[in-house]
Amino acid sequence: METAKIAQILDDMGTILEVQGENPFRCRAYHNAAQVLHGLPGDLTEMIADGSLAEVQGIGETLYAKIVQLATTGRLPAYEKLRAQTPPGLLALLRVPGVGPKKIKALHEALDIQSLADLRAAGESGAIAKVKGFGAKTEANILEGIGFLETTGGRILQNEALALVAPILDAVRNHPGVSRAEACGSLRRRAETIGDLDVLFSSKDPRPVLDHFAGLPQVAKVLGHGATKVSVLLPGFKTDQFVQCDLRGVADDQFAFALHYFTGSKAHNIAMRKRALARGLSLNEYALSGVKDPTKTIPCRDEADLFRALDLEPIPPELREDAGEFEAAGAGALPRLVEPGDLTGTFHCHSDWSDGDATLEEMAAGARELGMQYLGIGDHSRSLAMARGLTIDRVRDQWAKIDALNARFGGSFRIFKGTECDILGDGSLDFPDDVLAGFDYVVASVHSRFKMPRDEMTARIIRAISNPHVTMLGHATGRLLLSRAPYEVDLDAVIDAAAEHRTMIEINASPYRLDLDAVHCRRARKKGVAIVINPDAHSVAGLGDLRYGVSVARRAWLTKDDVFNTAPLAEIAERLASLRPR
Structure with a gap:
């Protein structure tokens, strides 16, 4: 059984135990073990064989036995027993934004909720609001969450x-x-x-x-x-x-045509067929042939041959949306899109000083293993208590630790001192300016009050990124893909403000966010806003999420020169210093 599937089973077991009201420490052990499996440094099967899995922190003796059983037999009777004890539709409720195990347990006990249909019916009848600890507002939020879930399919x-x-x-x-x-x-x-x-x-x-x-x-x-x-x-x-x-x-001689057709998009394919017809040719998923003489075919070994047959540069899959790629490819003006190997380092990463899983040393070692020249550590600021946000005293302690590590690196690698500083409700920042001045860079992010009116949220963010100490805006819309809708904000106004104040906007590369999206990312770059690709990594394994951010950048037509963190270390240090208040 694959490692990811084993991790999901452990995570499910922890969730089922939570719904059943089990000891929270036992539940957390399952969730933590699932996270550990996602970040394993090697192959699970090999680690079981050589005994190294038993030495991994966070996997106790009992869970180790369960992991081995799943990996070797593909089954776990304890999991099957838990699933049998749980109504089949109950865990599906966890996909509704804002509905966690405790709420599921309470609603199941009070209203015998066993499925999404039961939950909707209870909400529409007003029954949820009458359950102790819920109320009308929670009921409305649950119904809104069900609607959001249905739109994502x-x-x-x-x-x-x-x-x-x-x-x-x-x-x-x-x-x-x-x-x-x-x-x-x-x-x-x-x-x-x-x-x-x-x-x-x-x-x-x-x-x-x-x-x-x-x-x-x-x-x-x-x-x-x-x-x-x-x-x-x-x-x-x-x-x-x-x-x-x-x-x-x-057939192999049809592969290039079929690959292009089934890649899409639909709009791109329609434009390609029109271009072929304008040249007296007919294009479908199996061949490129003459309109008047279908027996006259143009062989294409790969997609590049197909594009050239229609007087186009080869168009990368990420650009195939009929959004200007034909004009650029026809004129020989397609950009050389940024690639993962172009990144020289990254920012907005967390360590175990706040809510990350790894130490500063481990995060640095992981970055170096990936070939990075530098790493920005931006742990949470003080108001985000649930994420162990750093007090001002702890910030200074962390600076000293980073200085010591950088001295040890001797210039071959550098950790930049950063913070993911909360944007407070009025747009002010979570640290005073004299503390912000001590960081190498500042990521400003919204982590609270997501339901503010659009004009207030826009003003809040613009005030924050107008602060001269702010280097970049983090996850601009606050969305969690398939889980939480973006908050209401005028992104065009935010982009204009970022351009005016020379504030970067990140592509948050977490696959759960991918925020800023490609459409607004392209718009921001046209306005002169520098784009930075950050993984929002909370573990060493999370550094690998950068590739998802690169995909967003490629869909936004960005080149290596359009992305801030593609320059060498010395230039990055100079450019960061130039953005700080003098």
Whole structure:
């Protein structure tokens, strides 16, 4: 069983125990073990074999035995027993924003709520408001959360989609009858969230490949099985969630056309077909041929050949939205999009001084392992007590620790002193200016009062980023993809203010946020706002989330020169210093 699935099972067990009212320390042990598995430094199977898993902090003897059992047998009777004790629709309620295990337990006991339909009916009848500890406001928030959940449908996050499709691609590519295989659809275009998964392969005989795919152990149900396509359901990473995956087979000389077509987007494909017709050609998912003489075909080994046949530079998948890519590609003016390897370091990372899992030393070592020249540590400020926000005294203690580490690095690597400083309700900052002046950089972020009116929230953020000590704005809309809607804010006004005050705006690369989105990111860059890609990492493993932020930047047409943290260390230090008040 895959590590991510084992982690999800442990997380589910902790949640079920919470719903049952179990000891909170026991519940937390399961959740913590799940987090540890997500950040393992090596392969789980190998760590079990060499005994190193037993030495990992956060995995006790009991949980170690459960992990080994899941990894080796694919089953855990204790989990199956817990699931049998829980109404099947109860855990699905956790997907509703603002509904946690304690609320589920209370509503289940008071109103016998067992499903999303039960929850909606209770809310619409006013029954939730009458339950002790809830009230009319909570009831309204729950109904709003149900509405939000319904608008997102069965979509999943980009990182979840990539994790689901990776073993599928491996299995297909390793089949002896397969020549080529790729993931297609919105995942290949690196959309923020994904609906269905699409995998394409080429083969002389697709049937054996399709049969093999339909029989893979991770396939929960076969929805349809034809001569060239199989549709299945795969278990998602959330309880009771399934994701459709379509596998299509084509001849190898059709692969380039099919890959382009099934990558999309629909608008891009329509524009491509119109361009072909204007040149007397017909384009579909299988061939590029003459309109008057369909037997006259233009062979294309790959997508680059297809684009060149229509007098275009090859268009990267991330730009295929019919949003100016044809004009640029036709004029030979497509930008060289930023790549993960262009990043030289990053900011907005947390350590165990606030709510991170790793020490300063461990975060620095992780960054160096990834080839970074520098790392910005921006732990939370004092008002965010639930995240162990730093007091002013602890800030100064951390500065001293960072100075000592930088002295040890001897100039080969640098930790920049930063803070993720809360933007308070009136737009003021959580630390006074004399403290802010001591940081190398300041990320200003909203963490509270998300339901402020649009004009008030806009004014609040603009006041904060107008402070000369603020270097960059963090997660500009506060959204959590598929979990929490963005707060109401006039982003265009915020972008204008950022341009005026030389304040950067981050692409928060956490796959749960991807905030700023590509549309506003492109708009900000056109206004002269510097963009910085930050992972909001709370662990060493979280540094790897930078790749999701790069995907946003690529969808926004950004080049290496458009992204702040692509410059070498010396230049980054100079540019940060130049942005600080004199």
